[in-house]
Amino acid sequence: MNVTAVVIVAIVGVTIIKLAKLMDKARQNKSGSSQQARQYDTQIAALRERIEVLERIVTDEGYDLKKQFNNLNKDDDHVA
Incomplete structure (x- = not known):
């Protein structure tokens, strides 16, 4: 295997791993x-x-x- 093939396989492998992580993260979200x-x-x-x-x-x-408000007003008038 030549160097170019090794580099291409490494790039594809890293890309697949990153895609798998992104898909897992999307499922979690x-x-x-x-x-x-x-x-x-x-x-x-x-x-x-x-x-x-x-x-x-x-x-x-x-x-x-309304009756309750009137009662409150009457109570306030008696206190003042």
Whole structure:
């Protein structure tokens, strides 16, 4: 085998190793991003649940925000 053939084989070998490492890294990033997507989905579901609870509180017939503000104003008038 001449020197040129050895150099070509070495270059091809190094290139194959680098490509394999890049492909492995890409797979790891893909699995990491899917894990992050699952975390986002979990957070979004929790936030939706909190919003639903707040909507139920605000739309509840027994929840009278204006009355509560008036009561607070009356309490402030008595203190002052």
